[in-house]
Amino acid sequence: MSIPGNSVSSFAPVSWFADVGIVDRPTVGGKGGSLGELTRAGIAVPPGFVVTTHGFDLFLAALEARAPVRARVEALDPHDLDAAAALAQELRDRVAHEPMPVEVERAITEAHARLSPNGEPVAVRSSATTEDAEDASFAGLQDTFLWVLSAQDMVARVRECWGSLYSVESMTYRLKQNFPEEGVAMAVVVQQMVDARCAGVMFTRSPLTGDKSVITIEGAWGLGSSVVSGEVTPDRWVLGKITGEITTRDISDKHARQVPAPGGGIQEVENSGDLRTAPCLSDEDLLGLRAVGRQIERHYGKAQDIEWALDQQGNILLLQSRPETVWSAKDVTAPVKTSEGNPLNHVMTIFGGRK
Amino acid sequence: MADAPKSFPLPSSVKVTTGTEAAQAAYPYYTQFKPEDDQRFWFYNSMHFPEPMHHFDMITAEAAYCALGSFNTRVHVLPTTKGIDHRIINGRVFIGGVAVTDPEEIAARAAEFQQRAFYYYEHWEKLYDQWKDKMKALIAEAQALPSPSLPDLEPIETTHTGKGVAANHALIDTYRKQLEGYFRMWHHHFEFLLLGYGAYLTFFDFCKRAFPEISDQAISRMVAGMEAEIFRPDEEIKRLARRAVELGVDNHFHDEMDIDQVLAGLDQLGDKGREWLDELETSRNPWFNVNVGDGFYHYHRSWNDDLSMPFAALPGYIDKIRAGENIERPLDRLVEERDQLVADYRELLDTDEDRATYDQLIGLAHRVFPYVEGHKFYCEHWYTNLFFNKIREFGALLAEHGFFAKEEDVFHLTHYELESAIVDLMLAWSSGSDPRGPGHWPAIVAQRQQAIESWAGETVPPALGVVPDVIDDPAIVMLWGITRENLDTWLSDGAENTNELRGFAACSGVVEGTARVIRSVKEIGRIEQGDILVCQVTNPTWSPLFQKISAAVSDIGGSMSHMAIVAREYGLPAVVGTGSATQKIRDGQRIRVDGGRGLVTLLDEEKVLEDA
Numbered sequence: 026m027s028i029p030g031n032s033v034s035s036f037a038p039v040s041w042f043a044d045v046g047i048v049d050r051p052t053v054g055g056k057g058g059s060l061g062e063l064t065r066a067g068i069a070v071p072p073g074f075v076v077t078t079h080g081f082d083l084f085l086a087a088l089e090a091r092a093p094v095r096a097r098v099e100a101l102d103p104h105d106l107d108a109a110a111a112l113a114q115e116l117r118d119r120v121a122h123e124p125m126p127v128e129v130e131r132a133i134t135e136a137h138a139r140l141s142p143n144g145e146p147v148a149v150r151s152s153a154t155t156e157d158a159e160d161a162s163f164a165g166l167q168d169t170f171l172w173v174l175s176a177q178d179m180v181a182r183v184r185e186c187w188g189s190l191y192s193v194e195s196m197t198y199r200l201k202q203n204f205p206e207e208g209v210a211m212a213v214v215v216q217q218m219v220d221a222r223c224a225g226v227m228f229t230r231s232p233l234t235g236d237k238s239v240i241t242i243e244g245a246w247g248l249g250s251s252v253v254s255g256e257v258t259p260d261r262w263v264l265g266k267i268t269g270e271i272t273t274r275d276i277s278d279k280h281a282r283q284v285p286a287p288g289g290g291i292q293e294v295e296n297s298g299d300l301r302t303a304p305c306l307s308d309e310d311l312l313g314l315r316a317v318g319r320q321i322e323r324h325y326g327k328a329q330d331i332e333w334a335l336d337q338q339g340n341i342l343l344l345q346s347r348p349e350t351v352w353s354a355k356d357v358t359a360p361v362k363t364s365e366g367n368p369l370n371h372v373m374t375i376f377g378g379r380k
Numbered sequence: 381m382a383d384a385p386k387s388f389p390l391p392s393s394v395k396v397t398t399g400t401e402a403a404q405a406a407y408p409y410y411t412q413f414k415p416e417d418d419q420r421f422w423f424y425n426s427m428h429f430p431e432p433m434h435h436f437d438m439i440t441a442e443a444a445y446c447a448l449g450s451f452n453t454r455v456h457v458l459p460t461t462k463g464i465d466h467r468i469i470n471g472r473v474f475i476g477g478v479a480v481t482d483p484e485e486i487a488a489r490a491a492e493f494q495q496r497a498f499y500y501y502e503h504w505e506k507l508y509d510q511w512k513d514k515m516k517a518l519i520a521e522a523q524a525l526p527s528p529s530l531p532d533l534e535p536i537e538t539t540h541t542g543k544g545v546a547a548n549h550a551l552i553d554t555y556r557k558q559l560e561g562y563f564r565m566w567h568h569h570f571e572f573l574l575l576g577y578g579a580y581l582t583f584f585d586f587c588k589r590a591f592p593e594i595s596d597q598a599i600s601r602m603v604a605g606m607e608a609e610i611f612r613p614d615e616e617i618k619r620l621a622r623r624a625v626e627l628g629v630d631n632h633f634h635d636e637m638d639i640d641q642v643l644a645g646l647d648q649l650g651d652k653g654r655e656w657l658d659e660l661e662t663s664r665n666p667w668f669n670v671n672v673g674d675g676f677y678h679y680h681r682s683w684n685d686d687l688s689m690p691f692a693a694l695p696g697y698i699d700k701i702r703a704g705e706n707i708e709r710p711l712d713r714l715v716e717e718r719d720q721l722v723a724d725y726r727e728l729l730d731t732d733e734d735r736a737t738y739d740q741l742i743g744l745a746h747r748v749f750p751y752v753e754g755h756k757f758y759c760e761h762w763y764t765n766l767f768f769n770k771i772r773e774f775g776a777l778l779a780e781h782g783f784f785a786k787e788e789d790v791f792h793l794t795h796y797e798l799e800s801a802i803v804d805l806m807l808a809w810s811s812g813s814d815p816r817g818p819g820h821w822p823a824i825v826a827q828r829q830q831a832i833e834s835w836a837g838e839t840v841p842p843a844l845g846v847v848p849d850v851i852d853d854p855a856i857v858m859l860w861g862i863t864r865e866n867l868d869t870w871l872s873d874g875a876e877n878t879n880e881l882r883g884f885a886a887c888s889g890v891v892e893g894t895a896r897v898i899r900s901v902k903e904i905g906r907i908e909q910g911d912i913l914v915c916q917v918t919n920p921t922w923s924p925l926f927q928k929i930s931a932a933v934s935d936i937g938g939s940m941s942h943m944a945i946v947a948r949e950y951g952l953p954a955v956v957g958t959g960s961a962t963q964k965i966r967d968g969q970r971i972r973v974d975g976g977r978g979l980v981t982l983l984d985e986e987k988v989l990e991d992a
Contacts, residue, residue, distance in 0.1 A: 238591035267724040360733040361590040368740035375581045
C-alpha cells in the first residue's frame with residue numbers, strides 16, 4: 026500500500042514519510058526523518074506519518090494557555106526528587122487528558138484513517154529531535170507502543186509519548202544539562218504494523234570487530250521486540266558484504282516469540298520444538314537483507330544499524346536505520362599497516378617473524 | 381571437552397609393521413627414525429605422499445627436500461626457517477621443520493634475505509622467463525637421453541669411428557644423467573615457490589588486519605590468476621570434445637568405451653576420424669604430459685601414457701556441447717569478477733595509505749601467480765613423466781635380463797640399489813658371465829611388494845611427537861596449511877561431534893550426496909555423475925572430473941590449493957584440509973558438504989560409529 030505524498034506546509038502537525046527526510050529532523054525527529062529518507066530511497070518501509078514538533082507545539086501552547094508548563098519545569102530543583110515526581114505526575118496527567126487543539130486532533134485522526142482504513146494495527150513510537158535525545162541517558166524518550174488497534178488508542182499513545190518529556194528522568198536531565206525548556210519538543214511516528222513472521226537487526230559493520238566487509242544479521246521468530254529487548258537469543262549470521270558468502274551460522278534455541286495480542290499490544294508465546302531450533306531466515310532471505318543493507322549504507326554513505334522484519338508472506342520490510350556509532354567513534358586515521366618505502370618490506374611480516 | 385594436554389604418539393612408539401622389517405630397513409639410513417627424533421615434532425606429509433612409498437619413489441622426497449632446504453636455508457636465506465627434515469616409517473613420509481629462533485641469527489638472515497629475495501621479486505618476470513627456458517632445456521636434455529640397451533656385440537661403427545667407449549657405459553651414463561636432471565629439476569621447482577607463497581600470505585595478512593572477519597575464500601578469489609599452463613590440459617579436452625562434435629565423430633565417445641577401439645575406429649572412419657586423431661596428437665604434445673596424480677609416484681602415469689583420464693572426461697563435455705551448454709572457461713568473466721572483487725574491498729579501506737599498500741600487495745600476488753600455478757606443469761608433470769618413464773626403460777632392460785619379473789618391479793629398488801643392479805648388468809655384459817641380480821632381486825621385490833600392500837591398509841597418525849605452541853614456520857604454513865588450530869582439531873577428534881569434519885572453506889555452497897572415497901588414482905573410474913569426491917588431495921589434472929562431481933572434500937590442502945582454485949572457478953562446493961575425511965567417511969555414505977563453513981556432516985551416523 027502506498028500513501029500519496031501530501032503537500033504539507035512546514036507548520037503542519039502531521040507529515041507523511043514520503044514527504045520528509047533526514048534534513049527535517051528538527052521537526053520530525055531522527056526516527057521519522059530516517060523512515061522518510063528510506064521511503065524516498067525506494068526501500069520497503071511500512072507506510073506511516075509523523076506527528077511533528079509543530080503538532081506538539083500547538084498542543085503545548087494550548088496547555089500553557091490554561092496553566093504554565095515550561096515555567097514549572099524551569100523552576101524545579103533537579104535534586105529534589107520528591108518535587109520532581111509530583112510535578113511529573115501532574116504534567117503527564119495534563120498531557121494525557123487535557124483537550125487537544127482541534128486542528129491537531131483532526132490532522133492526526135484523519136491521517137490515521139488514511140493509514141489504517143480497515144483498522145490495520147499501527148505502532149506508535151517517539152522520535153527524538155536532537156542527537157542528545159537519542160542518548161540512552163535521555164530516559165523516557167524511547168517509547169514504543171506496538172499493535173495499537175484504534176484511532177482512540179493511537180491518540181492516547183501519542184499523548185503518552187509527549188508525556189514522557191515530563192518524566193522525572195527527562196526533566197532532571199534537561200535541567201542538569203541546562204537545556205532551555207523553550208526548545209523542548211517531540212515528534213511521534215505512527216506506522217502501519219507488520220505482523221512479522223520473523224524480525225531482528227542487521228549491522229552493516231561487524232559489531233564484534235568493526236569489520237566493514239561483513240554484514241551481521243540477527244533474527245528470531247515473531248516481532249522484533251524480542252530481539253531488541255534481548256528476551257530471546259537470536260539466530261546469528263555473518264555474510265560477506267561483497268561476496269554474499271555466509272561464513273557464520275549460529276542457530277540458537279529460540280524458546281519464545283512475541284506476537285500481537287488479541288486486544289492490542291503484544292504477548293509472548295512459547296515456540297514449539299521444531300520451531301525453536303529452526304533457522305528463522307533462509308539463505309535467500311539473508312541475501313535479500315544483505316542487498317537492502319548495502320543499499321541503505323550506500324544511500325547514507327556510512328555503516329548502519331538496521332531493524333527489519335519479514336511479513337507473513339516473506340517480504341522484507343525496514344523498520345529503522347541508524348548510523349553505526351560504536352566503531353565509527355573509534356575510527357582513527359591510522360592505517361591498517363604502516364606503509365613501507367619499499368613495498369617489498371611488507372613480506373617481512375611473513376618471512377621475518379615481524380608482527 | 382576436557383582440556384587434558386594431548387599429544388601425538390612419539391616416533392619411538394611407532395612400531396614397524398610385523399613382516400615388513402626388512403623393507404623398512406631398506407630405506408636409506410638417513411630416513412630412519414632414531415631415539416633423539418622423539419624431541420621434535422613431525423607430521424605426516426599426506427599432502428604430497430598420501431600412499432606408502434615404493435623404495436625408488438623415495439627419491440622424490442629426497443630431491444625435493446634437498447632443493448627446498450637449499451633455497452630456504454642458503455639461497456634466499458629465509459630469516460625464521462631453514463629446510464625440512466624427513467623420516468620414513470612403514471612407507472610413510474614424516475617431515476619436520478627447522479626453525480630459527482635466535483633473534484641475532486634471524487636479524488642476520490633477514491639482512492641477507494632482503495638483498496636476495498627482494499631481487500627475485502623485483503626481477504620476477506625476467507627471472508621467470510629465464511626459468512622457463514631453463515626448464516625447457518632440461519626437458520630437452522631428458523628427451524635426448526638414449527633408451528638403455530645392450531647389443532650382443534658392439535656395432536662396427538664403434539670400431540670405424542674409434543669411439544673407444546662400449547655400450548654398457550651408456551647405461552650408467554644415462555642413469556646418472558637422468559638422476560642428475562631430476563635433482564636439478566627440483567632445484568628449479570623451489571627457485572621461486574616459497575617467495576610466491578610468501579607474496580600471497582602477505583596479502584592475506586593485510587586483508588585479515590583490514591577486514592578481521594573476511595573469509596580465506598574471498599581473499600583467495602582476489603589473488604587467483606587465470607592464466608597458467610596447468611589449466612591448459614583440461615582446456616585441451618574441451619577443445620577435443622568440441623572438435624568431435626564439429627567433425628561429427630562425437631558418437632564414438634561414451635562412458636564404457638574401449639579407448640583402443642575408439643582410436644582404431646576413428647582411424648578407419650576416413651578423413652573426419654583422422655582429422656580428430658591429428659587434433660588429439662596436437663593436444664598430446666605437450667599438454668597431455670600431465671599425470672593423474674601429483675607426480676610423486678611412478679604409477680601416476682601421464683595422460684599420454686594412459687588416456688583414461690582425458691577419455692573419461694570427453695563424453696561429459698560432449699553431452700554438454702550437444703545440449704548447447706557453454707563449457708568454455710569464462711576467462712573474461714572470471715577476470716572481471718576478480719577485478720571487481722578487488723575494487724570493492726579496496727573501496728572499504730579508510731586511508732590513502734592503506735589503499736596504496738593494498739594495491740602494492742595485490743599487485744605482487746598477481747605477479748607471482750603465473751609461476752606458483754604454472755611451474756607444476758613443467759616440474760611435477762612433464763619432467764617427472766620423462767624421469768619415471770626413463771627408469772621404466774631400465775626396468776624393462778633389467779627384467780629382460782631376469783633381474784625381476786616385470787619392468788614395474790624396478791621401483792621396488794632404491795635409487796642406490798638400482799645403480800648397483802645396473803653396474804651388475806654392465807659387469808655381466810662385459811665379462812660375458814651371467815649377472816648376479818636374477819638370484820638376488822626377485823625375493824627382495826616380492827618382500828617389498830608385500831610390505832607396500834600391508835602398509836597401504838594402515839591408519840597413519842597425522843603427526844608424531846610433542847605439539848609446538850605455535851607453528852610460525854612460514855614454509856609449513858604455506859605448503860601444508862598446517863597451523864596450531866588444525867593440529868588441535870586433529871587432536872580433539874573424537875571429543876567433538878564425530879559426525880562432523882571441519883576443514884578450510886574452499887568454495888561456498890551446500891550439497892548432499894553420495895561420498896566416493898578415492899584413496900588412489902586407480903579408483904578414479906568409480907566416480908559417477910553427481911558423486912561427492914572424497915580424497916586425500918586432488919591434483920590439477922583431476923579438473924576434468926569436476927564436471928562430474930557435485931562437491932569435493934580433501935584431507936589436505938589450504939584455500940590456495942589448486943583444488944580450491946579450480947573448485948571456485950567451477951562453483952563447486954568444496955572443503956579442503958579436513959585431516960581425516962578419507963578415514964572417517966565411508967565409500968557410498970551420504971554426506972553433506974557445506975563449502976561456505978568448511979563443514980562436512982556424515983549423515984548415516986551408526987555406520988561411522990561402528991568404524992571408529
